[in-house]
Amino acid sequence: MRLVVRAAEVTGAQRLIDVTRAHVDSCLYHGEATLDFVGRLAGGHTRVRIPTTLNVGGLDLLHPERYRGDPRSADRARLLMDRYRALGARPTFTCAPYQLADVRPTFGEQVAWGESNAIAFCNSVLGARTNRYGDFIDIAAAVTGRVPDAGLHRRDARRATLVLRLADDVPPTLRDADVLFPVLGIVVGRRAGSTVAVVDGLAPGQSEDRLKALGAAAASSGSVAMFHVVGSTPEAATLDDALQHGAPERVELIGLGELRAARDELTSETGERLAAVSLGTPHASAAELDRYAAMLGGRRVHPGVECLVSTGRDVLAEASERGLVARLRDAGVDLLVDTCSYVAPMLRNAAGPVMTDSGKWAYYAPGNIGASVVFGSTAECIRSAVAGRVVRDLAPWGGA
Amino acid sequence: MSEIRGRVLVLDEGLSLWGGMDPATGELIDAHHPQRGVRLTGRVVVMPSGRGSSSSASVLAEAVRAGTAPAAILLDAPDMILSIGSMVAEELYGVLVPVVVLGPAARSTISDGMDLVVASDGSVG
Numbered sequence: 001m002r003l004v005v006r007a008a009e010v011t012g013a014q015r016l017i018d019v020t021r022a023h024v025d026s027c028l029y030h031g032e033a034t035l036d037f038v039g040r041l042a043g044g045h046t047r048v049r050i051p052t053t054l055n056v057g058g059l060d061l062l063h064p065e066r067y068r069g070d071p072r073s074a075d076r077a078r079l080l081m082d083r084y085r086a087l088g089a090r091p092t093f094t095c096a097p098y099q100l101a102d103v104r105p106t107f108g109e110q111v112a113w114g115e116s117n118a119i120a121f122c123n124s125v126l127g128a129r130t131n132r133y134g135d136f137i138d139i140a141a142a143v144t145g146r147v148p149d150a151g152l153h154r155r156d157a158r159r160a161t162l163v164l165r166l167a168d169d170v171p172p173t174l175r176d177a178d179v180l181f182p183v184l185g186i187v188v189g190r191r192a193g194s195t196v197a198v199v200d201g202l203a204p205g206q207s208e209d210r211l212k213a214l215g216a217a218a219a220s221s222g223s224v225a226m227f228h229v230v231g232s233t234p235e236a237a238t239l240d241d242a243l244q245h246g247a248p249e250r251v252e253l254i255g256l257g258e259l260r261a262a263r264d265e266l267t268s269e270t271g272e273r274l275a276a277v278s279l280g281t282p283h284a285s286a287a288e289l290d291r292y293a294a295m296l297g298g299r300r301v302h303p304g305v306e307c308l309v310s311t312g313r314d315v316l317a318e319a320s321e322r323g324l325v326a327r328l329r330d331a332g333v334d335l336l337v338d339t340c341s342y343v344a345p346m347l348r349n350a351a352g353p354v355m356t357d358s359g360k361w362a363y364y365a366p367g368n369i370g371a372s373v374v375f376g377s378t379a380e381c382i383r384s385a386v387a388g389r390v391v392r393d394l395a396p397w398g399g400a
Numbered sequence: 401m402s403e404i405r406g407r408v409l410v411l412d413e414g415l416s417l418w419g420g421m422d423p424a425t426g427e428l429i430d431a432h433h434p435q436r437g438v439r440l441t442g443r444v445v446v447m448p449s450g451r452g453s454s455s456s457a458s459v460l461a462e463a464v465r466a467g468t469a470p471a472a473i474l475l476d477a478p479d480m481i482l483s484i485g486s487m488v489a490e491e492l493y494g495v496l497v498p499v500v501v502l503g504p505a506a507r508s509t510i511s512d513g514m515d516l517v518v519a520s521d522g523s524v525g
Contacts, residue, residue: 134481
Protein backbone atom coordinates (compact mmCIF):
# COMPACT_ATOMS: atom_id res chain seq x y z
CA MET A 1 0.00 0.00 0.00
CA ARG A 2 2.91 2.33 0.65
CA LEU A 3 3.90 1.98 -3.00
CA VAL A 4 0.36 2.87 -4.12
CA VAL A 5 0.36 5.94 -1.87
CA ARG A 6 3.78 6.95 -3.22
CA ALA A 7 2.40 6.62 -6.73
CA ALA A 8 -0.51 8.85 -5.73
CA GLU A 9 1.97 11.48 -4.52
CA VAL A 10 3.90 11.33 -7.79
CA THR A 11 0.74 11.67 -9.87
CA GLY A 12 -0.83 14.31 -7.64
CA ALA A 13 -3.97 12.20 -7.17
CA GLN A 14 -6.45 13.24 -4.47
CA ARG A 15 -7.85 9.77 -3.86
CA LEU A 16 -7.52 6.09 -4.75
CA ILE A 17 -9.97 4.10 -6.87
CA ASP A 18 -10.75 0.38 -7.19
CA VAL A 19 -9.40 -1.62 -10.10
CA THR A 20 -10.91 -4.92 -11.24
CA ARG A 21 -7.88 -6.62 -12.84
CA ALA A 22 -4.13 -6.39 -12.95
CA HIS A 23 -1.49 -7.48 -15.46
CA VAL A 24 1.90 -7.82 -13.82
CA ASP A 25 5.19 -7.32 -15.62
CA SER A 26 7.40 -7.76 -12.54
CA CYS A 27 7.82 -11.51 -13.18
CA LEU A 28 10.56 -10.94 -15.78
CA TYR A 29 13.97 -11.47 -14.20
CA HIS A 30 16.31 -8.48 -14.41
CA GLY A 31 18.74 -9.54 -11.73
CA GLU A 32 18.59 -10.28 -8.01
CA ALA A 33 16.75 -7.04 -7.20
CA THR A 34 13.60 -8.48 -8.76
CA LEU A 35 13.82 -11.55 -6.51
CA ASP A 36 14.72 -9.47 -3.46
CA PHE A 37 11.56 -7.41 -3.97
CA VAL A 38 9.16 -10.32 -4.30
CA GLY A 39 10.88 -12.02 -1.37
CA ARG A 40 10.06 -9.00 0.79
CA LEU A 41 6.48 -8.99 -0.51
CA ALA A 42 5.85 -12.71 -0.11
CA GLY A 43 7.25 -12.69 3.41
CA GLY A 44 3.90 -11.54 4.78
CA HIS A 45 1.59 -14.18 3.23
CA THR A 46 0.60 -11.69 0.57
CA ARG A 47 -1.98 -12.65 -2.07
CA VAL A 48 -3.47 -10.75 -4.98
CA ARG A 49 -6.98 -9.42 -4.31
CA ILE A 50 -8.16 -9.12 -7.92
CA PRO A 51 -7.86 -11.37 -10.99
CA THR A 52 -4.25 -10.96 -12.06
CA THR A 53 -2.41 -12.14 -15.16
CA LEU A 54 1.36 -12.41 -15.61
CA ASN A 55 3.53 -10.97 -18.35
CA VAL A 56 6.39 -12.82 -20.02
CA GLY A 57 9.15 -14.24 -17.88
CA GLY A 58 12.76 -15.08 -18.62
CA LEU A 59 12.27 -18.56 -20.01
CA ASP A 60 9.81 -20.90 -21.71
CA LEU A 61 8.53 -23.07 -18.86
CA LEU A 62 6.90 -25.49 -21.29
CA HIS A 63 10.13 -25.90 -23.28
CA PRO A 64 12.87 -24.99 -20.80
CA GLU A 65 15.54 -26.76 -22.86
CA ARG A 66 15.26 -23.89 -25.34
CA TYR A 67 17.12 -21.55 -22.97
CA ARG A 68 20.63 -20.91 -24.32
CA GLY A 69 22.05 -18.80 -21.51
CA ASP A 70 23.80 -19.86 -18.32
CA PRO A 71 21.78 -22.33 -16.23
CA ARG A 72 21.89 -20.20 -13.10
CA SER A 73 20.10 -17.31 -14.81
CA ALA A 74 17.46 -19.74 -16.05
CA ASP A 75 16.94 -21.02 -12.51
CA ARG A 76 16.60 -17.49 -11.13
CA ALA A 77 14.17 -16.53 -13.91
CA ARG A 78 12.08 -19.61 -13.19
CA LEU A 79 12.11 -18.91 -9.46
CA LEU A 80 10.81 -15.40 -10.04
CA MET A 81 7.97 -16.68 -12.25
CA ASP A 82 7.08 -19.25 -9.57
CA ARG A 83 7.09 -16.58 -6.87
CA TYR A 84 4.52 -14.48 -8.70
CA ARG A 85 2.38 -17.51 -9.42
CA ALA A 86 2.46 -18.29 -5.69
CA LEU A 87 0.96 -14.85 -4.99
CA GLY A 88 -2.18 -16.08 -6.74
CA ALA A 89 -1.60 -14.60 -10.19
CA ARG A 90 -2.63 -16.66 -13.20
CA PRO A 91 0.43 -18.02 -15.05
CA THR A 92 -0.51 -16.62 -18.46
CA PHE A 93 3.08 -15.44 -19.13
CA THR A 94 2.05 -13.39 -22.12
CA CYS A 95 2.63 -9.79 -23.18
CA ALA A 96 -0.73 -9.90 -25.00
CA PRO A 97 -3.27 -10.64 -22.23
CA TYR A 98 -5.88 -8.85 -24.33
CA GLN A 99 -5.91 -11.93 -26.59
CA LEU A 100 -7.46 -14.02 -23.80
CA ALA A 101 -11.25 -13.69 -23.90
CA ASP A 102 -11.76 -14.24 -20.19
CA VAL A 103 -9.28 -11.63 -18.99
CA ARG A 104 -9.97 -8.94 -21.54
CA PRO A 105 -11.35 -5.83 -19.84
CA THR A 106 -14.50 -4.22 -21.20
CA PHE A 107 -14.92 -0.65 -22.38
CA GLY A 108 -14.52 1.81 -19.52
CA GLU A 109 -13.30 -0.80 -17.02
CA GLN A 110 -10.67 0.49 -14.55
CA VAL A 111 -7.64 -1.84 -14.45
CA ALA A 112 -3.93 -1.74 -13.54
CA TRP A 113 -1.79 -3.10 -16.35
CA GLY A 114 1.95 -3.30 -16.82
CA GLU A 115 3.86 -4.06 -20.07
CA SER A 116 4.04 -1.09 -22.38
CA ASN A 117 2.34 -2.67 -25.40
CA ALA A 118 -0.48 -4.09 -23.29
CA ILE A 119 -1.04 -0.70 -21.65
CA ALA A 120 -1.32 0.98 -25.05
CA PHE A 121 -3.67 -1.72 -26.34
CA CYS A 122 -5.84 -1.67 -23.22
CA ASN A 123 -6.45 2.06 -23.36
CA SER A 124 -6.51 2.56 -27.08
CA VAL A 125 -8.12 -0.53 -28.60
CA LEU A 126 -10.29 -1.80 -25.73
CA GLY A 127 -11.19 1.57 -24.22
CA ALA A 128 -10.45 0.16 -20.76
CA ARG A 129 -8.50 2.47 -18.46
CA THR A 130 -5.00 2.07 -17.09
CA ASN A 131 -1.96 4.19 -16.47
CA ARG A 132 1.58 3.03 -17.21
CA TYR A 133 2.10 0.74 -14.26
CA GLY A 134 5.71 -0.30 -14.15
CA ASP A 135 7.32 -3.10 -12.20
CA PHE A 136 6.61 -3.23 -8.43
CA ILE A 137 3.59 -0.89 -8.61
CA ASP A 138 1.78 -3.42 -10.83
CA ILE A 139 1.86 -6.11 -8.15
CA ALA A 140 1.17 -3.49 -5.46
CA ALA A 141 -2.05 -2.64 -7.32
CA ALA A 142 -2.91 -6.34 -7.64
CA VAL A 143 -2.41 -6.88 -3.92
CA THR A 144 -4.37 -3.80 -2.82
CA GLY A 145 -6.90 -3.55 -5.66
CA ARG A 146 -6.35 0.21 -5.53
CA VAL A 147 -4.61 2.80 -7.70
CA PRO A 148 -4.36 6.60 -7.70
CA ASP A 149 -7.26 8.36 -9.38
CA ALA A 150 -5.11 10.08 -11.96
CA GLY A 151 -4.07 10.25 -15.58
CA LEU A 152 -5.76 7.89 -18.02
CA HIS A 153 -8.16 6.61 -15.37
CA ARG A 154 -9.91 9.95 -15.89
CA ARG A 155 -11.79 10.82 -19.03
CA ASP A 156 -10.24 14.23 -19.62
CA ALA A 157 -6.68 12.84 -19.82
CA ARG A 158 -7.78 10.52 -22.63
CA ARG A 159 -8.39 13.42 -24.97
CA ALA A 160 -6.06 13.65 -27.97
CA THR A 161 -4.06 16.87 -28.00
CA LEU A 162 -1.92 16.02 -31.04
CA VAL A 163 -3.32 15.22 -34.48
CA LEU A 164 -0.99 13.17 -36.68
CA ARG A 165 -2.32 13.11 -40.23
CA LEU A 166 -0.95 10.97 -43.04
CA ALA A 167 0.20 13.28 -45.81
CA ASP A 168 -1.13 13.04 -49.36
CA ASP A 169 2.11 11.46 -50.60
CA VAL A 170 1.52 8.27 -48.56
CA PRO A 171 0.23 5.93 -51.27
CA PRO A 172 -3.04 3.98 -50.84
CA THR A 173 -1.12 0.68 -51.13
CA LEU A 174 0.93 1.60 -48.05
CA ARG A 175 -2.10 2.87 -46.12
CA ASP A 176 -3.57 -0.59 -46.46
CA ALA A 177 -0.41 -2.63 -45.87
CA ASP A 178 0.29 -4.46 -42.58
CA VAL A 179 3.89 -3.26 -42.72
CA LEU A 180 2.79 0.36 -42.33
CA PHE A 181 1.61 -0.12 -38.76
CA PRO A 182 4.82 -0.92 -36.84
CA VAL A 183 6.65 1.80 -38.79
CA LEU A 184 3.89 4.32 -38.20
CA GLY A 185 4.05 3.36 -34.52
CA ILE A 186 7.74 4.26 -34.32
CA VAL A 187 6.96 7.69 -35.81
CA VAL A 188 3.92 8.21 -33.56
CA GLY A 189 5.98 7.37 -30.46
CA ARG A 190 8.70 9.81 -31.43
CA ARG A 191 6.28 12.61 -32.21
CA ALA A 192 3.90 12.03 -29.31
CA GLY A 193 6.29 11.20 -26.45
CA SER A 194 3.83 10.77 -23.59
CA THR A 195 0.97 12.86 -25.02
CA VAL A 196 -2.19 11.30 -26.43
CA ALA A 197 -2.18 11.49 -30.22
CA VAL A 198 -4.85 10.71 -32.79
CA VAL A 199 -3.88 9.27 -36.16
CA ASP A 200 -5.99 10.46 -39.05
CA GLY A 201 -5.99 9.28 -42.65
CA LEU A 202 -6.44 5.52 -42.39
CA ALA A 203 -9.47 3.54 -43.58
CA PRO A 204 -11.90 2.78 -40.73
CA GLY A 205 -12.08 -0.61 -39.05
CA GLN A 206 -8.35 -1.45 -38.82
CA SER A 207 -7.73 -4.91 -37.33
CA GLU A 208 -6.66 -5.50 -33.74
CA ASP A 209 -3.39 -7.04 -34.94
CA ARG A 210 -2.51 -3.89 -36.88
CA LEU A 211 -3.36 -1.66 -33.93
CA LYS A 212 -1.33 -3.96 -31.66
CA ALA A 213 1.71 -3.50 -33.92
CA LEU A 214 1.24 0.26 -33.99
CA GLY A 215 0.89 0.54 -30.21
CA ALA A 216 3.84 -1.74 -29.40
CA ALA A 217 6.16 0.32 -31.59
CA ALA A 218 4.83 3.65 -30.30
CA ALA A 219 5.39 2.48 -26.71
CA SER A 220 9.00 1.61 -27.63
CA SER A 221 10.09 4.81 -29.36
CA GLY A 222 7.97 6.93 -26.99
CA SER A 223 6.09 6.69 -23.71
CA VAL A 224 2.78 6.22 -25.46
CA ALA A 225 0.14 4.81 -23.12
CA MET A 226 -2.80 5.71 -25.35
CA PHE A 227 -3.43 6.66 -28.95
CA HIS A 228 -6.51 7.03 -31.12
CA VAL A 229 -7.00 6.01 -34.75
CA VAL A 230 -9.98 7.73 -36.32
CA GLY A 231 -12.66 5.20 -37.24
CA SER A 232 -10.83 2.25 -35.62
CA THR A 233 -10.43 2.83 -31.87
CA PRO A 234 -13.49 3.07 -29.63
CA GLU A 235 -13.01 6.60 -28.35
CA ALA A 236 -12.38 7.96 -31.85
CA ALA A 237 -15.46 7.24 -33.94
CA THR A 238 -14.66 10.66 -35.40
CA LEU A 239 -11.69 13.02 -35.13
CA ASP A 240 -13.89 15.31 -33.07
CA ASP A 241 -14.66 12.50 -30.60
CA ALA A 242 -10.93 11.80 -30.12
CA LEU A 243 -10.44 15.50 -29.38
CA GLN A 244 -13.41 15.38 -26.98
CA HIS A 245 -14.85 18.22 -29.05
CA GLY A 246 -11.96 20.54 -28.18
CA ALA A 247 -9.21 22.02 -30.34
CA PRO A 248 -5.90 20.15 -30.74
CA GLU A 249 -2.71 21.77 -29.48
CA ARG A 250 -0.79 20.61 -32.54
CA VAL A 251 -1.64 19.23 -35.99
CA GLU A 252 1.25 17.58 -37.84
CA LEU A 253 1.68 15.66 -41.08
CA ILE A 254 3.49 12.35 -41.47
CA GLY A 255 4.88 11.98 -44.97
CA LEU A 256 6.20 9.08 -47.01
CA GLY A 257 9.81 10.22 -46.58
CA GLU A 258 9.61 10.12 -42.79
CA LEU A 259 7.97 6.68 -42.86
CA ARG A 260 10.64 5.28 -45.19
CA ALA A 261 13.37 6.74 -42.98
CA ALA A 262 11.81 5.20 -39.85
CA ARG A 263 11.55 1.86 -41.65
CA ASP A 264 15.21 2.01 -42.69
CA GLU A 265 16.35 2.91 -39.17
CA LEU A 266 14.86 -0.36 -37.93
CA THR A 267 17.26 -2.25 -40.17
CA SER A 268 20.90 -2.44 -39.08
CA GLU A 269 22.03 -5.03 -41.59
CA THR A 270 21.92 -4.62 -45.33
CA GLY A 271 22.52 -7.49 -47.70
CA GLU A 272 20.86 -10.82 -48.24
CA ARG A 273 22.43 -12.89 -45.49
CA LEU A 274 19.88 -14.28 -43.00
CA ALA A 275 20.40 -16.32 -39.83
CA ALA A 276 16.98 -16.20 -38.22
CA VAL A 277 13.43 -14.90 -38.51
CA SER A 278 11.59 -13.80 -35.37
CA LEU A 279 7.83 -13.25 -35.43
CA GLY A 280 5.28 -12.76 -32.69
CA THR A 281 6.33 -9.61 -30.81
CA PRO A 282 3.96 -8.84 -29.15
CA HIS A 283 2.87 -12.47 -28.80
CA ALA A 284 1.19 -13.77 -31.95
CA SER A 285 -2.59 -14.00 -31.95
CA ALA A 286 -4.46 -17.04 -33.24
CA ALA A 287 -5.23 -15.07 -36.40
CA GLU A 288 -1.54 -14.33 -36.92
CA LEU A 289 -0.59 -18.01 -36.51
CA ASP A 290 -3.18 -18.79 -39.19
CA ARG A 291 -1.65 -16.16 -41.45
CA TYR A 292 1.87 -17.55 -41.04
CA ALA A 293 0.61 -21.01 -42.03
CA ALA A 294 -1.29 -19.59 -44.99
CA MET A 295 1.75 -17.59 -46.16
CA LEU A 296 3.95 -20.67 -45.90
CA GLY A 297 1.40 -22.47 -48.06
CA GLY A 298 2.96 -25.88 -47.58
CA ARG A 299 6.55 -24.70 -48.13
CA ARG A 300 9.24 -25.33 -45.54
CA VAL A 301 11.61 -22.97 -43.76
CA HIS A 302 15.09 -23.13 -45.30
CA PRO A 303 17.38 -25.43 -43.27
CA GLY A 304 19.92 -22.63 -42.80
CA VAL A 305 17.39 -20.34 -41.11
CA GLU A 306 15.97 -20.52 -37.61
CA CYS A 307 12.32 -19.36 -37.69
CA LEU A 308 10.96 -18.58 -34.24
CA VAL A 309 7.41 -17.47 -33.39
CA SER A 310 6.64 -16.19 -29.89
CA THR A 311 3.12 -16.60 -28.55
CA GLY A 312 1.21 -17.14 -25.33
CA ARG A 313 0.70 -20.62 -23.85
CA ASP A 314 -3.10 -20.21 -24.00
CA VAL A 315 -3.05 -19.24 -27.67
CA LEU A 316 -0.65 -22.14 -28.31
CA ALA A 317 -3.00 -24.62 -26.61
CA GLU A 318 -5.93 -23.46 -28.70
CA ALA A 319 -3.90 -23.54 -31.91
CA SER A 320 -2.62 -26.97 -31.01
CA GLU A 321 -6.17 -28.34 -30.78
CA ARG A 322 -6.84 -27.06 -34.28
CA GLY A 323 -3.78 -28.86 -35.62
CA LEU A 324 -2.14 -25.56 -36.47
CA VAL A 325 0.87 -26.03 -34.23
CA ALA A 326 1.72 -29.33 -35.89
CA ARG A 327 1.43 -27.72 -39.32
CA LEU A 328 3.78 -24.89 -38.36
CA ARG A 329 6.28 -27.25 -36.74
CA ASP A 330 6.22 -29.53 -39.79
CA ALA A 331 7.07 -26.49 -41.88
CA GLY A 332 10.16 -25.86 -39.74
CA VAL A 333 8.74 -23.10 -37.51
CA ASP A 334 9.69 -23.17 -33.82
CA LEU A 335 7.14 -21.90 -31.33
CA LEU A 336 8.21 -20.21 -28.12
CA VAL A 337 5.89 -19.43 -25.19
CA ASP A 338 6.09 -17.64 -21.82
CA THR A 339 8.93 -15.38 -22.96
CA CYS A 340 10.24 -13.64 -26.05
CA SER A 341 13.29 -14.03 -28.24
CA TYR A 342 14.70 -10.59 -27.38
CA VAL A 343 14.35 -10.63 -23.59
CA ALA A 344 16.23 -13.88 -23.04
CA PRO A 345 18.84 -15.99 -24.85
CA MET A 346 16.57 -18.08 -27.04
CA LEU A 347 17.91 -17.75 -30.57
CA ARG A 348 20.50 -20.19 -31.89
CA ASN A 349 21.97 -17.33 -33.93
CA ALA A 350 21.38 -14.31 -31.73
CA ALA A 351 24.04 -12.24 -33.51
CA GLY A 352 21.88 -12.31 -36.62
CA PRO A 353 21.08 -11.07 -39.04
CA VAL A 354 17.59 -11.61 -37.64
CA MET A 355 14.60 -10.56 -39.71
CA THR A 356 11.43 -9.42 -37.94
CA ASP A 357 8.09 -7.83 -38.72
CA SER A 358 7.95 -6.17 -35.30
CA GLY A 359 8.87 -2.54 -34.75
CA LYS A 360 9.34 -3.29 -31.06
CA TRP A 361 11.63 -6.27 -31.62
CA ALA A 362 13.67 -4.32 -34.16
CA TYR A 363 13.91 -1.42 -31.75
CA TYR A 364 15.13 -3.32 -28.69
CA ALA A 365 16.98 -6.40 -29.97
CA PRO A 366 20.26 -4.67 -30.92
CA GLY A 367 20.67 -3.34 -27.37
CA ASN A 368 19.25 -6.36 -25.55
CA ILE A 369 20.78 -9.35 -27.31
CA GLY A 370 23.25 -7.72 -29.68
CA ALA A 371 21.40 -8.84 -32.79
CA SER A 372 21.74 -7.17 -36.13
CA VAL A 373 18.25 -6.69 -37.51
CA VAL A 374 16.45 -6.67 -40.83
CA PHE A 375 12.96 -5.21 -40.59
CA GLY A 376 10.32 -6.28 -43.10
CA SER A 377 6.65 -7.11 -43.53
CA THR A 378 5.31 -10.44 -42.28
CA ALA A 379 5.13 -11.63 -45.88
CA GLU A 380 8.75 -10.61 -46.53
CA CYS A 381 9.81 -12.44 -43.35
CA ILE A 382 8.07 -15.67 -44.34
CA ARG A 383 9.31 -15.50 -47.92
CA SER A 384 12.84 -14.89 -46.68
CA ALA A 385 12.63 -17.75 -44.17
CA VAL A 386 11.75 -20.10 -47.03
CA ALA A 387 14.36 -18.70 -49.42
CA GLY A 388 17.16 -18.71 -46.84
CA ARG A 389 18.08 -15.12 -47.69
CA VAL A 390 16.51 -11.69 -47.33
CA VAL A 391 13.82 -11.21 -49.96
CA ARG A 392 12.40 -7.72 -50.32
CA ASP A 393 9.08 -6.43 -51.65
CA LEU A 394 9.00 -2.64 -51.71
CA ALA A 395 5.83 -2.41 -53.79
CA PRO A 396 3.69 -1.19 -50.84
CA TRP A 397 6.23 1.59 -50.26
CA GLY A 398 5.95 2.90 -53.82
CA GLY A 399 9.03 0.95 -54.87
CA ALA A 400 11.66 2.57 -52.61
CA MET B 401 19.38 16.20 5.33
CA SER B 402 21.42 13.98 3.08
CA GLU B 403 22.87 15.20 -0.15
CA ILE B 404 23.96 13.54 -3.34
CA ARG B 405 26.75 14.95 -5.42
CA GLY B 406 27.51 14.07 -8.99
CA ARG B 407 28.60 15.30 -12.37
CA VAL B 408 25.75 16.14 -14.71
CA LEU B 409 25.13 14.02 -17.79
CA VAL B 410 22.52 15.64 -20.03
CA LEU B 411 20.79 13.15 -22.30
CA ASP B 412 19.40 14.77 -25.43
CA GLU B 413 16.57 12.25 -25.64
CA GLY B 414 14.61 10.38 -23.00
CA LEU B 415 15.81 6.89 -22.13
CA SER B 416 13.98 3.72 -21.23
CA LEU B 417 16.28 2.08 -18.67
CA TRP B 418 15.04 -1.34 -19.75
CA GLY B 419 16.63 -1.92 -23.12
CA GLY B 420 18.48 1.35 -22.59
CA MET B 421 20.92 0.70 -19.75
CA ASP B 422 22.80 -2.47 -18.91
CA PRO B 423 22.53 -2.77 -15.11
CA ALA B 424 25.66 -4.94 -15.06
CA THR B 425 27.84 -2.13 -16.43
CA GLY B 426 25.78 1.08 -16.23
CA GLU B 427 26.32 1.62 -19.94
CA LEU B 428 23.73 3.20 -22.25
CA ILE B 429 22.90 0.42 -24.73
CA ASP B 430 19.87 1.77 -26.66
CA ALA B 431 21.02 1.44 -30.26
CA HIS B 432 18.73 4.30 -31.31
CA HIS B 433 19.91 6.77 -28.69
CA PRO B 434 22.41 9.43 -29.84
CA GLN B 435 24.56 8.91 -26.72
CA ARG B 436 24.92 5.14 -26.91
CA GLY B 437 27.98 3.94 -25.03
CA VAL B 438 28.13 6.57 -22.26
CA ARG B 439 28.20 5.33 -18.66
CA LEU B 440 25.40 6.50 -16.39
CA THR B 441 26.95 5.21 -13.16
CA GLY B 442 27.34 7.91 -10.51
CA ARG B 443 26.14 10.67 -12.82
CA VAL B 444 23.32 13.12 -12.23
CA VAL B 445 21.35 12.16 -15.32
CA VAL B 446 19.24 14.98 -16.75
CA MET B 447 16.76 13.97 -19.42
CA PRO B 448 13.38 15.06 -20.75
CA SER B 449 11.53 11.92 -19.66
CA GLY B 450 11.68 8.25 -18.92
CA ARG B 451 10.49 6.32 -21.93
CA GLY B 452 9.17 3.04 -23.18
CA SER B 453 9.26 -0.03 -21.06
CA SER B 454 7.47 -0.65 -17.78
CA SER B 455 10.47 -2.77 -16.73
CA SER B 456 12.58 0.34 -16.15
CA ALA B 457 11.68 0.29 -12.45
CA SER B 458 13.28 -3.15 -12.09
CA VAL B 459 16.36 -2.13 -14.05
CA LEU B 460 16.85 0.93 -11.81
CA ALA B 461 16.53 -1.22 -8.67
CA GLU B 462 18.95 -3.80 -10.06
CA ALA B 463 21.43 -1.08 -11.00
CA VAL B 464 21.28 0.23 -7.41
CA ARG B 465 21.94 -3.28 -6.12
CA ALA B 466 24.82 -3.74 -8.53
CA GLY B 467 26.29 -0.31 -7.78
CA THR B 468 25.93 0.90 -11.36
CA ALA B 469 23.01 3.30 -10.95
CA PRO B 470 23.03 7.01 -11.69
CA ALA B 471 23.47 9.23 -8.59
CA ALA B 472 20.20 11.01 -9.37
CA ILE B 473 17.71 11.37 -12.22
CA LEU B 474 16.33 14.81 -13.11
CA LEU B 475 13.32 14.96 -15.43
CA ASP B 476 11.08 17.56 -17.06
CA ALA B 477 7.91 15.68 -16.07
CA PRO B 478 6.89 13.21 -13.34
CA ASP B 479 7.60 9.56 -14.08
CA MET B 480 5.87 7.03 -11.88
CA ILE B 481 7.93 4.12 -13.19
CA LEU B 482 11.29 5.64 -12.22
CA SER B 483 9.97 7.05 -8.93
CA ILE B 484 8.68 3.64 -7.85
CA GLY B 485 11.94 1.97 -8.92
CA SER B 486 13.85 4.47 -6.79
CA MET B 487 11.59 3.93 -3.78
CA VAL B 488 11.88 0.14 -3.93
CA ALA B 489 15.66 0.31 -4.32
CA GLU B 490 15.93 2.54 -1.27
CA GLU B 491 13.80 0.15 0.80
CA LEU B 492 15.76 -2.90 -0.32
CA TYR B 493 19.29 -1.53 -0.32
CA GLY B 494 19.21 1.71 1.65
CA VAL B 495 20.58 3.75 -1.25
CA LEU B 496 18.56 6.71 -2.50
CA VAL B 497 18.64 7.69 -6.18
CA PRO B 498 16.49 10.83 -6.13
CA VAL B 499 14.09 11.19 -9.06
CA VAL B 500 13.36 14.90 -9.29
CA VAL B 501 11.15 16.94 -11.61
CA LEU B 502 12.91 20.14 -12.64
CA GLY B 503 11.06 23.32 -13.44
CA PRO B 504 12.12 25.15 -16.62
CA ALA B 505 13.98 27.79 -14.55
CA ALA B 506 16.11 25.22 -12.71
CA ARG B 507 16.66 23.26 -15.91
CA SER B 508 18.05 26.30 -17.72
CA THR B 509 20.87 26.64 -15.15
CA ILE B 510 22.12 23.07 -15.61
CA SER B 511 24.62 22.04 -18.25
CA ASP B 512 26.50 18.89 -19.12
CA GLY B 513 29.62 18.20 -17.09
CA MET B 514 28.91 20.55 -14.18
CA ASP B 515 28.95 19.27 -10.61
CA LEU B 516 25.58 19.30 -8.92
CA VAL B 517 24.22 18.68 -5.44
CA VAL B 518 20.79 17.10 -5.13
CA ALA B 519 19.31 17.23 -1.64
CA SER B 520 16.94 14.55 -0.35
CA ASP B 521 14.10 17.11 -0.38
CA GLY B 522 14.56 17.39 -4.14
CA SER B 523 16.29 20.78 -4.17
CA VAL B 524 19.09 21.13 -6.67
CA GLY B 525 22.04 23.45 -6.59
